Amino acid sequence: MAKYALRALALVYLLFLLVLPVALIVWRTFGDGFGPFAEALTSPSALHAFQVTLTVAVWAVVANTLFGIGVSILLVRHSFPGKRLLNAFIDLPMAVSPVVVGLALILVYGRFAPVGGLLESWGIQVIFSTPGMVLATVFVSLPLVVRAVVPVLEELGDEQEQAAHTLGASRFQAFLRITLPGIRWALGYGVVLCLARSLGEYGAVAVVSGRLVDQTQTLTLFVEERFQNFDQPAAFAAATALALIAVVTLLLTKLLRPKD
Amino acid sequence: MAIEVRDVNKSFGTTPVLREVSVDVASGSLTALLGPSGGGKSTLLRVIAGLEQPDTGTVRISGVDATRLSPQRRNVGFVFQHYAAFKHLSVFRNVAFGLEIRKRPKDEIRKRVMELLELVHLEKMADRYPSQLSGGQRQRMALARALAVEPEVLLLDEPFGALDAQVRKELRTWLRRLHDEVHVTTVFVTHDQEEAIEVADTIVVLANGEVVQVGSPADVYDNPANPFVMRFLGPVTEIGGSLVRPHDIEISVDPIEGGTPATVSRVVRLGFEVRVEVEVGGQEAWVQVTREFADRLGLEPGDAVVVRPAPGARSLALSAV
Secondary structure, eight states: OHHHHHHHHHHHIIIIIIIHHHHHHHHHHHHTHHHHHHHHSSHHHHHHHHHHHHHHHHHHHHHHHHHHHHHHHHHHHHHTHHHHHHHHHHHHHHHHHHHHHHHOOOOOOSTTSHHHHHHHHTTTTOOOOOHHHHEEEEEETHHHHHHHHHHHHHHOOOOOHHHHHTTTTOOOHHHHIIIHHHHHHHHHHHHHHHHHHHHOOOOOHHHHHHOOOTTTTOOHHHHHHHHTOHHHHHHHHHHHHHHHHHHHHHHHHHHHHGOO | OOOOEEEEEEEEETTEEEEEEEEEEOOOOOOEHHHEEESSSSHHHHHHSSSOOOEEEEEEEEEOOTOOOGGGGGGGEEEEETTTTTTTTTTHHHHHHHHHHHTHHHHHHOOOOOHHHHHOOOGGTSSSGGGGGGGGHHHHHHHHHHHHHHOOEEEETTTTSSSSSSEOOOOOEEHHHHHHOOOEEEEEESSHHHHHHOOOOOEEEEEEEEEEEEEEEHHHHSSOHHHHHHHSSOOOHHHHHHHHOOGGGEESOOOOOTTTEEEEEEEEEETTEEEEEEEEEEEEEEEEHHEEEEEEOOOOOOOOOEEEEEEOEEEEGGGGO
């Protein structure tokens, strides 16, 4: 009896928390057929928001992939003073609210801050522009690749790399031919997680972007702005699009996971 | 000399692992680095390969000072205890790895790899992955991989250590035969004295980071430099304050010249060999005799006997230590 009660409880919990809201959004989106959905998503503002989201996400993923591989190798294969501190710092973005991240970035890179002022004099605008949004997104998704790769790299050990060295491979060749294939599934998993997080980021990007419609508006910001302006069809359509992307990435991670 | 190691010192933190180690390895020889675990033999092998840097001292390979050379440039073949197989590559690609790095032409690689796979009896496994091979097969693959680049020296770190006893014995004999075919200067690390005696033509005994003795297997077995080497190389027992090999003791029921009276405490039959445990002057000792000999004497626990080291047998006086 208790077993069934628990099951029912879990189902009801999920129903009200997850299934109902998502189903309602989908229902609202497609309530008037596929036409309005396509129309809402192909408006110039929506297309622009898609493009901004993609640009920011791709740059953030590239940055975090390179950083993630580098730091993982540093943490697993080398010992140096301050290693534990670095290890702790990597998890910091998990603990800090994205809004705080955004404000902190403005403090450093804003027009009237020393670093931001300097960059501005060179013609590089960070805040209220793409570089700032990329920075914010990189920050919030920083740990994802590292945390996916480190355990696999640890398990892999360094004997295969040493064997490659004795066979004449340079460090870089050993990395490309041995280490990288060894961590590819974990890396793929980390990259997909990082991409999902980057596409869905709201708080930090909202602060640093200035929410300029048709300029620095990402898809999440577009949803919020449309909703505030009572353009519910557009808001729901974009929300459904985001949800679909999330589902696809979730499936991808499921595909990537068991291979290790 | 294929390898000359001179005055090598190496510490991990404050623990010295190698102390003033000097070893010469003759070209074309098959040398065993033998010693208890923690004796520094693996570290010495890794220093020769360039996988560890010595704190002081030099390593010369084929007359060239290799002390500061990276492993990549030493042209040594290294075989790891746990195979270090490239898991994502087929057996063929594993063996081809060194040749691919050297950018050899495709047909040459194919020819050479197939030759080597035949040599290690894996020609039918070329398309398999390491996970589909047994331990012994993986280790043979690792050996072919190391041989593919025609190394100046082949270094094996406890190559059979992770295999079960049966496969271990097979591979031992096989390694010896392989060496007779290929003639590449080979150094292998082992803690198994039987393996060293059976396979190697020179044994270097290492203990506490120091070279204790170097010699042929017979030499090291028959003329051990000290009680440690004698104990490590084979069974020993103690009579009259000396270390003696149990098969070098004469046992008799009749008085013999220079004999010491003893009492039989136990007779253990181990197939062909019979272990006679005796008490000599209040101390336990044992004598190894053949079954035939034991039957002729008809020894029983409690019998009074006389024991003495066989004439010409090497024994080591323990008082000297």
